Amino acid sequence: MTVALMWEARAVEGRGAELLAWVRERGVAGSPLRREVLCAPGDRVLVITWWDAPYEAELPELPDPDGELVARPVHRWRFEAVG
Template sequence: MTVALMWEARAVPGRGAELLAWTEERVRELPVSPLRRETFRAPQDRVLVITWWAAPYDADLPELPEPDAELVSRAVHRWRFESLGGR
């Protein structure tokens, strides 16, 4: 089974590049590397990271932490999905 973890945060206005750099550093610090990872950015200084893992849905997987409160404008959003395969 493949599980995708999604992590999305919104930076304090004007600090999107700093949040992106912070996120990239945290990804490199994960104790185990995912099968795949993609990082996205969007308007309003938002950063999204999706990691794919060969694991059961309820597996204990390493996740990105919460950034310091002064870097983000709200709590991080997290979702977990089970892959149904690609086309």
């Protein structure tokens, strides 16, 4: 089964580049099948990782950035691939 983890954060206004650099420095522990980092207006950064694992598996995720860097709590979602 393939599980996708999504991590999305919104930086404090004007600090989107700093949040993106923070994400790139951290990387993701383990070996996901695939990893993508995306940006959107409003200083938002989205990270999606794909894993060969059961839906309930304990998988490494990015931590929360320093509270002074983000405008709101990080959002996290988990999905499973369907055929």
